[in-house]
Amino acid sequence: MTTRATIADVARLAGVHAGTVSRALNPKTEGRVNRATVARVRRAAKQLGYTPNSIARGLRTSSSLTVGVVVPDLTNPIFPPMVRGIESALAPRGYSAVIVNTDGRDDLERLLVDSLLQRQVDGLIFATGHSEHAAAAEVFERGIKAVMVNRDARGIPFPAVVGDDAAGIRDVLDHLAALGHRRVVHLAGPASFSTGTIRAAAFVTRCAELGLEGRVVAAAAYSVDEGTRLTRGVLGDPADRPTAIVAGNDLLALGAYHALRAEGLRCPDDVSVVGFNDMPFAGDFQPPMTTVRVPHFDLGAEAARLLLGQLEAEATGVSPVRIVLPVHLVVRGSTAPPDQVHAAPG
Amino acid sequence: MTTRATIADVARLAGVHAGTVSRALNPKTEGRVNRATVARVRRAAKQLGYTPNSIARGLRTSSSLTVGVVVPDLTNPIFPPMVRGIESALAPRGYSAVIVNTDGRDDLERLLVDSLLQRQVDGLIFATGHSEHAAAAEVFERGIKAVMVNRDARGIPFPAVVGDDAAGIRDVLDHLAALGHRRVVHLAGPASFSTGTIRAAAFVTRCAELGLEGRVVAAAAYSVDEGTRLTRGVLGDPADRPTAIVAGNDLLALGAYHALRAEGLRCPDDVSVVGFNDMPFAGDFQPPMTTVRVPHFDLGAEAARLLLGQLEAEATGVSPVRIVLPVHLVVRGSTAPPDQVHAAPG
């Protein structure tokens, strides 16, 4: 790597002092420099192929123009859109993101957050919120700016941007009730996640309001396998079988598909299934999945904007804002009226 | 953010000089320091919650322990596994990755690569290789270390890690021929991508070897919509209709599904379809997709290891290695013997 031109090289070529080059090249201070000088410096910089060393700048200004993004697993299809949303808001302000995957492990998360902090990120975006969120708590204690996205962390007053989970579940239940379903089960996400508890609570409430017979079973994780396992359990007694399954997310719903198929049951003919998130390609599944669309890109973009606001407003005060973005039901092929013959209450 | 402890603070508390702290805390130089002193320094560091500022370190050592990863679009499901593979190889060596999305735009890519370089990344991993790859060419000219992954860039002698595209296509064609197909079309990826040309060439060759009647139509992009558009064209004359479609990747195959459905044709009953990549959830599509599994995680990991090798071996020479990882056919539900009645050659 041929050694890169520094500000001193440019200064020499332009016949001015390094300080002047710095001022001339920075849009904010460019006004304080003679226009002719600015032009001369620009020319010299271009000729040398000069690009500022942002590491050096960061050391001086103690800001890296970098934010850390903490996700459980990039491989979960809801996160890439969120990350792109984050970047879309960051890029115009000159910030970039560095992403880490925790795989849901708290100890790993603390290590990763530490490494992010060593890299002097200016702030953090957590997509990993949960109830005993050690990493986030520690970050908060150290007075570092951060925001939560998608899920929030109970008791940690970072601002959060989330989808309207309760409204989503209400829409699902209304749809199912309109179709004629009366016996419904909810595959609830882990209780340690706000999405898990909020969706489950909304499920219980709405079932009561609609006079549905609703049951909640709790998943240990948002995964396909958990969905399969839980659904298998729920299908036990044919007489007592639910006519619809409301999954806590699309992965659990996919697991329900698998269990149904393994039991020789058809979806939606025998059992309706609905997911949550509308992950990419949900419409291409077998059957196309009825689910709740969560605007993950917007969630990310909004979270990034919020963080940028915190960073630029030098005020230290953290206001525990909670931005709730609307979601909406997407009806596809995994829901249908219940089979009257078999589904009639015993 | 309470101002963080620096090495000077630790030195003061431990009653030693800053240089000694630096040595004591660095595993490589720790041996040159009295064990008692090391212990004292460690204690002081811990007490102050000291974490080294890697920006400052980077400025001094001119290495950021960061690599840039250039992808077309993180939202394309083949990239998250690749990125995780990259990170899995980087993390143990203390490196982290910063990812940028080009959306296939060359101008954007150059801008993004520039910003990566300003951030002093130690090297680059391009998942965006194509024939007139301006950004990569420029990087090469500047003597910066980089590797290509998944696709390579013609004429740019960076090392590359790719899947065995030709073998994959051969397996697909052998499978189709064994099923009894004789008239096959290939939805080829863009000719500017190595994956596009290699797969298309292998298709032509193998068709000849097997005595199949093979036709190639070229896609403008690896997208679902292109797949739909192309398939619609190919379906034109029922008498001349292919019995199987070999798509350049899973997205094109998915587009073929859509077109078939729109035409009232069933897959695999009327037309077989095969994809390439085995993207996540390909087995959950309607029908479950027969495709070629490409080990994206391993591709990423291998590429990262290769880059690390380049970075640590101070030798400037670039050896244009080309690592080809095996792929394998995954037979699922989108391929079946051709319908004898309709498929009989006119």
Add this chain to the structure above:
DNA sequence: GTGAAAGCGCTAACAG
């Protein structure tokens, strides 16, 4: 409007 000088936090010679 521009030069001079200091210093961000760290590491790497060089002494001793």
Add this chain to the structure above:
DNA sequence: CTGTTAGCGCTTTCAC
């Protein structure tokens, strides 16, 4: 084994 001294490349007072 440890202290001293420089300096990475940049921005930012402070003079003039």
